[in-house]
Amino acid sequence: MRADAERNRARVLAAAMTAFATGGLSVSVAEIARRAGVGTGTVSRHFPTKESLYEAIVLLRVGEIVDQARWLAATKDPGTAFFAFFAHMVDQAAANRGLAEALAGDGFDVEAAAARTGLDLDGVERELLDHARRAGAVRPDLTWADVKALIVGCLAREGAFTDAEARRRMIEIACAGLAAPPGHDPSRGMITGG
Amino acid sequence: MRADAERNRARVLAAAMTAFATGGLSVSVAEIARRAGVGTGTVSRHFPTKESLYEAIVLLRVGEIVDQARWLAATKDPGTAFFAFFAHMVDQAAANRGLAEALAGDGFDVEAAAARTGLDLDGVERELLDHARRAGAVRPDLTWADVKALIVGCLAREGAFTDAEARRRMIEIACAGLAAPPGHDPSRGMITGG
């Protein structure tokens, strides 16, 4: 690979990183090219479609997230690890609108894309959840789909991307919902809509 | 207003209702016109922009929601009313993707649009929340923004639009998070277990 090609690829990646982080998937390829100081053709050559560029960037973050998840699973008790991971995901996504959109399902399937590149996101998620469930730290019937939905919910909070305090409170509320109800009694019903 | 104009307006509204309900804001005006059996010009004349049509439809739903909220506030105890309203919002939005998107902030500001047409959505929301808070049924620091975020979270659940059981579980989880944490003068909340 020629030196300038390598250099430009990195420039595009860096420009797209910040562009997607602030504007999400809606930023145009032309804007990314402009920020990178290259032509649109150069962007297209390195990343044939806009989504392939988007994926490449999201997966960089996902890699870090998987590492963090593994570290938490190895060093903390199950409950702490699970809830810390939840908070970490929310904070990462808040710092990166592109990741948030991917998590919310806009764009593409993160888990599938991660699997395609050898990242076992699904595995570490399942591990954290299983351990927390077995330790009795979360509701016994909790699924990862539920957890993901609440992550998206935290990010849907007005000002979630700018107001760390609001985010912290949302995380607290969400985690309270995820936690095992005290002295949980599975036979007990719940609210009934009127 | 001419009779055919009135008729066509109603046809457009009806077609847009189902189109937006299933496809959200992304359905094209041409598609709505096709379903209504009219030309695109007719749609544009009655609703100058796509968003004005979208708003008109969402606000119809919002009207029903406000009525429901008032009825709950008047006939149920504060905690029950609040949580029932939460569930009702989620179910309504699940049956209507357009409403869900509006709630999530895609498109336009529901509260502002409601206020513009004399619908006091904001007021009833605040009333339900205030009463629930004063009754000790929910966290004392809870804001409506938090609640809305969790509604969006419930709708972000994989399959929320099709799987009523998944939705019910998400609502249960979310409401557990909204409820006052134990030890904070639990003057009996909603999750009554009888």
Place this chain on the structure above:
DNA sequence: CGACAAACGGGATGGTCGTCCCGTATCGTT
């Protein structure tokens, strides 16, 4: 240095969509 392949830039292309317009058809009143 010189030549060739590789990469570059950015305009052309094709597609989608919302909005506007105007010739035509229909309504409603005289």
Place this chain on the structure above:
DNA sequence: AACGATACGGGACGACCATCCCGTTTGTCG
């Protein structure tokens, strides 16, 4: 029945954008 006002249909228009292409430049190796 006739006529003016009103509404209709659907094509024209303009904006936006991702992708492709090609004439030009630049890096690399002999």
